[in-house]
Structure formats: C-alpha cells, structure tokens
Amino acid sequence: MKSSQPLPARDPDDVHIEILERSDTLLIVRWVEPGRCHYGEQRWRRRFAQRTGTCALSRQIIHRGDEVFRPAERPLPANAAAMISADVLGLSGGK
Numbered sequence: 866m867k868s869s870q871p872l873p874a875r876d877p878d879d880v881h882i883e884i885l886e887r888s889d890t891l892l893i894v895r896w897v898e899p900g901r902c903h904y905g906e907q908r909w910r911r912r913f914a915q916r917t918g919t920c921a922l923s924r925q926i927i928h929r930g931d932e933v934f935r936p937a938e939r940p941l942p943a944n945a946a947a948m949i950s951a952d953v954l955g956l957s958g959g960k
Contacts (some may be wrong), residue, residue, distance in 0.1 A: 892934045902943040910937040920950040
C-alpha cells in the first residue's frame with residue numbers, strides 16, 4: 866500500500882543527488898535512495914523554506930525564510946520534505 870505521507874530520510878549518506886538541469890526557478894534532479902526511492906527526473910521548484918532544515922547537497926543548515934528548492938510533484942513524493950539551498954547553487958537573491 867502506498868502512503869501519501871512523505872517518509873523521513875534514513876541516512877543522508879545513502880542519498881545520491883545529481884542536478885541534471887537548472888534555472889533560476891527550477892531544478893531537474895536525479896534522486897536515489899537505495900531500497901527506498903528513485904526519481905530519475907524530478908522537478909524541484911524555488912520556494913522559501915517554511916521550516917529550519919538541512920540542505921540535501923551540502924548538509925548546511927537552512928533557516929526558515931531562506932531560498933530553497935523543493936520537490937514540486939503531486940502526489941507528494943517520498944522525499945517531499947527535502948530541500949536544496951539556493952545559496953549552495955549560487956542562485957540566492959541575497960539577504
């Protein structure tokens with residue numbers, strides 16, 4: 866049975882992330898968590914972080930209000946809570 870709730874990531878070191886395409890507002894990401902989920906071409910949209918978290922690429926802290934990219938697909942994917950900092954990609958509008 867599929868759950869509509871995103872699952873928490875297991876070990877961040879098990880996640881393999883590749884940015885396939887990028888623009889100021891959209892990323893196309895290959896996300897692989899062995900034994901859990903695999904998204905070959907997942908769309909991520911630019912947003913403002915709604916909560917404090919950790920960047921999936923750099924493992925740096927993300928603060929609420931920071932510019933981030935998040936999965937934009939419906940229904941919610943297993944990695945729906947993941948964030949990639951726009952700063953890490955050199956795409957931040959600056960603070």
